[in-house]
Amino acid sequence: MAGTALAPAKVRVKTSEKRGHRSRIALVNAVPVTVFLLVLFVYPIIGVLSLSLEGDSGGFTLHWYADALSGVNLSVLLSTLRISAETALLSLLVGFVLAHAIARMRPVFAALAMLIVVVPHFISALVRTYGWIIMLGEHGILNTLATSLHAPGAPYSLLYNETGVVIGTTSVMLPYTVLVLQGVMRGVDGRLLAAAAGFGASRFTIFRRIYLPLVAPGIGTAGLLSFILCLGYYITPALMGGGKQTVVAALIDQQVMQQDQWNGAAAFGVILLLLTFAGLGVLGLAKLRRKKTAARRSSS
Amino acid sequence: MEANRIGRRTVLRTAGALAAATAVTGCGTLMGTGESRGSSGGGKKRLVVSNSGGAYNDALTKAIYEPFAKETGITVTTVNYQSAQIIAQVKQGRPQVDLMDNTLLNFQKMARLECLEPVDHDRLKSVKGAGIAEHNLPEHAVGKNVWASVMAYRTDSLKRVPKSWADFWNTDAFAGPRSLQSAEADLPELEFALLADGVPLDKLYPLDVDRAFASMSRIRGDVKKFWNTGALPAVLLGRKEVVATSLWGGRADELIKQGQPVAYQWNGARRMTNGWGIPKGADNTDAAYKLIDFSLRPEVQAAFAKLSPTGGPVVPAATKQLSDDVLATLPTSPQNLKTGFDADAAWWDENRDAVIKRWQEWADA
Numbered sequence: 001m002a003g004t005a006l007a008p009a010k011v012r013v014k015t016s017e018k019r020g021h022r023s024r025i026a027l028v029n030a031v032p033v034t035v036f037l038l039v040l041f042v043y044p045i046i047g048v049l050s051l052s053l054e055g056d057s058g059g060f061t062l063h064w065y066a067d068a069l070s071g072v073n074l075s076v077l078l079s080t081l082r083i084s085a086e087t088a089l090l091s092l093l094v095g096f097v098l099a100h101a102i103a104r105m106r107p108v109f110a111a112l113a114m115l116i117v118v119v120p121h122f123i124s125a126l127v128r129t130y131g132w133i134i135m136l137g138e139h140g141i142l143n144t145l146a147t148s149l150h151a152p153g154a155p156y157s158l159l160y161n162e163t164g165v166v167i168g169t170t171s172v173m174l175p176y177t178v179l180v181l182q183g184v185m186r187g188v189d190g191r192l193l194a195a196a197a198g199f200g201a202s203r204f205t206i207f208r209r210i211y212l213p214l215v216a217p218g219i220g221t222a223g224l225l226s227f228i229l230c231l232g233y234y235i236t237p238a239l240m241g242g243g244k245q246t247v248v249a250a251l252i253d254q255q256v257m258q259q260d261q262w263n264g265a266a267a268f269g270v271i272l273l274l275l276t277f278a279g280l281g282v283l284g285l286a287k288l289r290r291k292k293t294a295a296r297r298s299s300s
Numbered sequence: 301m302e303a304n305r306i307g308r309r310t311v312l313r314t315a316g317a318l319a320a321a322t323a324v325t326g327c328g329t330l331m332g333t334g335e336s337r338g339s340s341g342g343g344k345k346r347l348v349v350s351n352s353g354g355a356y357n358d359a360l361t362k363a364i365y366e367p368f369a370k371e372t373g374i375t376v377t378t379v380n381y382q383s384a385q386i387i388a389q390v391k392q393g394r395p396q397v398d399l400m401d402n403t404l405l406n407f408q409k410m411a412r413l414e415c416l417e418p419v420d421h422d423r424l425k426s427v428k429g430a431g432i433a434e435h436n437l438p439e440h441a442v443g444k445n446v447w448a449s450v451m452a453y454r455t456d457s458l459k460r461v462p463k464s465w466a467d468f469w470n471t472d473a474f475a476g477p478r479s480l481q482s483a484e485a486d487l488p489e490l491e492f493a494l495l496a497d498g499v500p501l502d503k504l505y506p507l508d509v510d511r512a513f514a515s516m517s518r519i520r521g522d523v524k525k526f527w528n529t530g531a532l533p534a535v536l537l538g539r540k541e542v543v544a545t546s547l548w549g550g551r552a553d554e555l556i557k558q559g560q561p562v563a564y565q566w567n568g569a570r571r572m573t574n575g576w577g578i579p580k581g582a583d584n585t586d587a588a589y590k591l592i593d594f595s596l597r598p599e600v601q602a603a604f605a606k607l608s609p610t611g612g613p614v615v616p617a618a619t620k621q622l623s624d625d626v627l628a629t630l631p632t633s634p635q636n637l638k639t640g641f642d643a644d645a646a647w648w649d650e651n652r653d654a655v656i657k658r659w660q661e662w663a664d665a
Contacts, residue, residue, distance in 0.1 A: 072661045130535055138477075139540050159541075160525045238484065238528050243663035250484060250528075251660075257384045259653050260413065 045273070052266035064267035073251065077271070080247045083162065083237065084230035087169040088223045094170065095177030095222060102178065103185035114182075118175045129239040132168060133159065160242040168236035173226035180225060184218030217290070224283050228276050248272060345374040347587045351401035353380040359608035360401070367603075368594045374587050383410060386579050390415040395579035399588040405487070407441035407577040408649040416440040417578040423589050426596035431616045435642060436573050443575040444595050445604060446612030448631035448640060449481065449489060451565040452537055452552040453544035465568045468544055469496035469515070471522045476543030478519065479536050482526035483659035487648055489546055490516070490655065491641065495568050505644040509655060513662055526663070537562055549631060550609020564629075569640035571631045573614065605630055 055061040067073060102113045120128060135141050136158035146154035158164055188211065196206045234249035241247075252268050255261040349365070351357050357378055365376035379397060381389075383406040389395045400407075410416045418440055421427050427437065436443025453462055460467075462474050471478075481489050490507050493515035499508070524542055527533045533547035538555045549569070555562045576592045578585060594600060601618035605611035605626060612632035613619055619633060627633035631640060648655075 072657075072664045075664050076660075126529070126531055129532075133535060133539050133541065137539055137541050239532065243482075243526060246484075246660065246663065254484060254656065257382055259656065260384060260387060260409070261653075262388075 048266045048269050051263055052270050054263055056263070064263045065271070067264060068267045068271055073268075076246050076251055077248055077268075079245060080231060080249075081275075083165055083169065083245065083247065084227045086162075086166045087173055087230045088227035090166060090170045091173040091177045091226045092219060092223045095174055095181055096219070098174070099178045099181035099185055103182050110182075114175075114178070117178050121172065121175060125235045125239065129168075129236075132164075132240060136164065136167065159240055162241070162245055164240040164242075165237045165245045168240040169230055169233060172233065172236055173229060176225050176229065177222040180222040181215065181218050184215045188214045217287070220283055220286055224279050228279050231272055231275060345372075345587060346377055347374050347399060347584060347591060348377050348379060348397045349399045349401060349591070350379050350381040350386060350397045352382070353378075356608060356610060359604060359611065363604035363607050363611075364591075364595050364600055367600065368591055371594070372587075372590055374590065376591065386410075387413060387415050390580050393581065395582050397579060398582045398584035399591060400577045400579060401444070401574060402577060403645075404436070404438060404441055404443060404573045404575050405643070405645040405648055405652075407438065407575065408645045409652075410577065410579075411438075411440040412649065415580050417580055417582065417585070419576075419578065419592075420589075424593045424596065426593050426615070430596065430598075432596075432614050433642075435645070436575065436614045438645070441575045441577040442592050442596070443573040443614045444592075445575075445601075445608070445610060446571050446573050446614060446630075446632045447610035448549040448566075448569040448571045448612070448636075449492075449546050450549045450569040450631075451544060451567075452533070452547050452562060453565065454537060454540065454561055455563050456561040457540070457543040461563075462544060462565055463567060464565075465492045465496040466498070468492070469519050471519065474544065476522075477524040477541065478522055479525045479527050479533055479542045479545040480519075480523055481533075481546055482528040482663075483656045484526075484528035485530065487643065487652065488516075488655060488659050489570065491570050491643070492546065492568065493519075501568075501641050504641060505647050507647065507651070509651070509658065513658065516662070548610075550629065553609060553629070566631075566636045567639045569631060569636060571612070571640050571642045573642070573645075574610065575614075 052064050053060055053062070055063065068077070098113075098117065102110045105113060123131075133140065137143065138155055138157075138159075140158075142158065143155035146156065158167065192210055192214070193206055196210050197203075201209070232249050234247060234253065237245050237247045238250055248268050248271075252265045255265040255268075351360060357380075361376075361378070365378070369375045381397060381400075383400070383402050386395055386397060386400060387410060389397075407416060419442055421437055421442070424442065427442070432443065436446075451462065451465070451468060455461075457476050458474050460474070462468050467474055468478065480492070481487075490509065490512035491504055493512045494504055494507065495501070496519075497511060497515040499511075525532070525536060527536070527545070527547075530548050530551060533542075533545040534551045534555055536542045537545055537547075537552060538560055549564070552562050552564065576588075576595070578588055582588070595604075596615055598613075598615050598617040598621060601611075601613035601615045602621040605613050605618065605622055609629055612630045613622075614632070619627060619630075622630070622633075627635070630636065
């Protein structure tokens with residue numbers, strides 16, 4: 001017993017030594033990337049930050065943040081958050097079903113299905129929007145079908161309102177959610193599900209108690225990823241939304257390109273960045289909690 | 301017309317929320333080595349010109365840049381910078397272009413921000429006695445071509461021809477969804493709202509902003525989409541999403557060519573002039589003046605007008621070299637000059653920020 005207990009300890013010492021050596025090499029390897037990030041990412045962000053705190057005639061001010069968080073700007077910020085949340089939810093829902101289907105396909109078909117999900121995004125946004133008009137417009141395929149079937153309420157207004165925006169942004173975010181979810185789903189050990197079934201669990205119980213907890217980390221990551229991406233997204237809301245679906249990125253564009261208002265735009269940028277960090281923080285906390293409970297379970 | 305607001309570049313630029321903001325600090329230093337400036341030294345002479353790209357750039361290249369290079373040996377290199385980028389470059393100390401092609405409105409803004417060199421109009425042979433309108437020769441710029449925002453409508457959906465913006469606003473007699481330009485694309489069309497409300501053409505400026513927004517509110521319920529990119533209104537018209545819209549003159553040409561029942565209404569068109577401006581600190585002015593001068597020759601003006609619907613000549617003599625077919629599509633044909641109006645660049649420069657703010661509040665309400 002003693003021998004078997006010692007052996008792994010020895011191995012552990014060796015690996016940690018090796019690891020120390022390796023991490024030193026890794027550190028050297030990381031230098032170019034670090035320099036690259038410092039120059040191209042950290043430095044500009046500091047620039048943006050200082051720009052957002054600079055008054056019209058120099059000096060420190062919080063005026064741009066107060067402006068960004070009041071009146072119509074606040075309303076735009078809130079609708080950006082709302083649209084992002086709706087998009088994250090919907091793309092999770094659709095993405096889950098899609099990823100679930102793709103994860104069970106044979107590799108060839110799975111690759112083909114992924115291609116179908118991803119390829120439309122190589123097409124110019126304007127052309128894609130044209131496609132959406134053909135699909136969702138007043139005289140589009142969907143509405144023509146609905147009216148000919150005498151569906152109640154048809155034709156539906158599916159464009160130039162929030163419905164249109166969320167349909168559009170969801171389709172844009174879908175590849176990300178599908179990719180993330182599918183990766184997690186492929187990692188699920190089928191034997192666990194089979195074992196649960198062997199113990200007489202219903203399909204719903206297996207899904208709820210076994211499958212869902214196993215893919216939960218993927219759901220969190222995918223949802224957050226699409227939420228964050230959506231926060232800074234601009235083109236689809238602009239083309240498929242109405243007057244009330246102005247998003248923060250559109251305000252930034254207007255302030256910079258038309259009004260030469262870099263300070264205000266920088267404040268918006270920083271706010272979006274902080275929101276992104278907040279999202280990542282939530283995800284990190286969730287991961288930490290999962291690890292802790294897992295550790296507690298294994299120790300008890 | 302810093303057209304195509306939402307082009308592929310814009311997507312890239314605004315892809316991440318911070319991308320636009322990082323560009324603030326990033327570009328100035330990083331792009332220094334990029335598109336190098338054309339210096340007058342060395343064997344081959346070069347002139348770096350910015351314009352809004354796309355079909356506009358194609359027409360300019362064919363009608364102006366290439367013949368100019370043939371005659372003078374100065375090659376024109378074009379870059380696609382908008383005025384905001386060049387203002388940032390000037391503030392960093394060194395513009396990346398020798399000469400800009402932009403709207404006179406943006407030049408007004410740049411002059412206010414002290415980002416432009418004054419233009420010596422006496423150095424331009426083509427200007428003397430050419431009869432160019434005074435508002436197209438401001439202190440810091442030279443007008444070159446006139447484009448317009450006009451009405452376009454579906455002839456099959458509307459039983460009668462809408463003759464004015466008042467008809468456009470009259471949703472009882474001319475029923476059907478419409479679209480108008482959003483402040484995101486360019487100046488909102490307050491003038492059209494005022495014309496519809498009965499303000500005469502010559503009494504538009506200074507704009508009565510309250511009255512304009514009140515008029516806008518009246519039609520808002522029938523406006524399906526306030527378009528924010530130049531290509532969208534024609535798409536909406538072509539797909540029958542709207543029966544009438546405002547658009548940049550020429551944007552419905554493709555539909556009409558395809559035989560779609562679409563027509564323009566030039567009455568009440570809002571004209572804007574694109575022109576030349578020299579960013580402060582540019583040091584290739586000799587070549588720049590040569591190109592400006594060249595572009596104002598009547599035959600060059602006419603050549604550009606034939607290639608681009610944005611090419612309304614500023615030189616009246618050029619119109620004599622154009623056929624009636626071409627003239628009918630140009631904002632500065634004798635006929636269209638009478639029924640349209642020039643946007644007042646000075647008024648808009650002074651009031652643009654306030655109007656945009658008000659527009660955002662109005663749209664959000």
